[in-house]
Amino acid sequence: MTLHTRLKCISTAIAIVAFSLLSAMAHASCVSVLASEPDYQAATALAFPSPAAENEFRRALSEQAGLNLEEARIFFDCLKIAAMHDDGDTLSQLIRYPLRTHLSKREIIIRTPAAFKKTYPMIFDAKVKHAIETQRFEDLFVSYRGLMVGSGQVWISGIVDPTSGKTTIKIIAINN
Template identity: 40%
Template sequence: MAAVAIFLVLGAACVFAAPPARAAGKYAVAGIDHDASVALFLRTLKIAAANNDAKKIASLAAFPLHTSVHGKPGQTVSPALFLRRYPAIFTPKVKKAVARQREKDLFVNWRGVMIGDGEVWFAPVKGGRLKIIAVNN
């Protein structure tokens, strides 16, 4: 009889327990809730890079933007400075990495999502919007 009572108590506890946590998406470790937003961001960046649309790429970036130009780390503090330095920042090597990147092969960690071998990093910023946070050439 005691065994039946314990079974009933445990069964009731299971019914009233907290619901299971929802499955985390592929990009959850980077703080990204919706995997589809990554695919859309990558597609938008690929189109802008293919069209050499510096203004569009600047609109996709968070400032100050971490940059590494010719191996020298620094920051690009504004969209205007980004536009002036665009040829030195978004080099053919960076554009090639963006063009070749497939969404299914993106690397992700707590810092964000990496394109290529680290040529471009993007992550959610204030308000959760995805933005480019680093460009390394």
């Protein structure tokens, strides 16, 4: 094994351990992240292969999806941590309603957070959770529709409030 490969393995291991340790603290902060607390530090370590790749991802986020890198990263951390902790309450706050879901090849519209909480175990099945937990932020697919987690299990987009013009990041679709 080359020195470069060893260093990369060590770096990855450190990032995994750091994320595991920080996830308990970040989970407690997840609700405050939704309220845009400025003291939150993103738990996901970015591993772009080069500064050019990071700039390209940042540009795609901005131009195609209309999202800010740091805000999208914080949202992604909240999603990942809430899914890992099976926190349906926090996940319900990350969703734009009505939510389109595809369960067992049929579309279901979830209209309220209460309806989401009732159907949470069916919506966030093992396939969806696995897609979220294994997805790396810098490997998200970016398009004009937003960010795609996994192979389309979760779609995230910026929702613009027509009165204020402010963009809020939300889950817009879940497919399992």
